[in-house]
Amino acid sequence: MANLFETGATWLANQLKTHASADVIYVRGVDQIPVKATIGKTEFEIDDGSGVVLRIQSRDFLIHAADLVLGGTETLPVAGDLIREVQGANTFVYEVMAPGNEPHYRYSDPFRKLLRIHTKHVATEGP
Secondary structure, eight states: OOOOOHHHHHOOOOOOOHHEEEEEEEEETTTTEEEEEEEEEEEEOOOOOSSSSSEEEEEEEEGGGGOEETTEEEOOOOOOEEEEEEEETEEEEEEEEOOOTOOOOEEETTTSSSEEEOOOOOOOOEE
């Protein structure tokens, strides 16, 4: 018998991809692949060690783990990879990274169906 929670997580991930996603390009070196991503955000609070707490917001891209295939191999995000998002005449470029000692990605479900990739805006290309 199938795990009801896993079935639900798969269904939800598929609904996000079908109804709440945008086309983006995932880039690592010379390899790139078009994928569907749901856009989100994460707010981090980082203590700088001197009593000041920094609040940093990451633009997150939720991508099916099975869709992240570079060079013919399913892979996981690597810090320094790029995600290119086209909006109108502009292309926004985001670098995979997270502040402090935070991980640059995490799974959004316990069954590892959906990746939440943390990024920072590094460039805008366009007119």
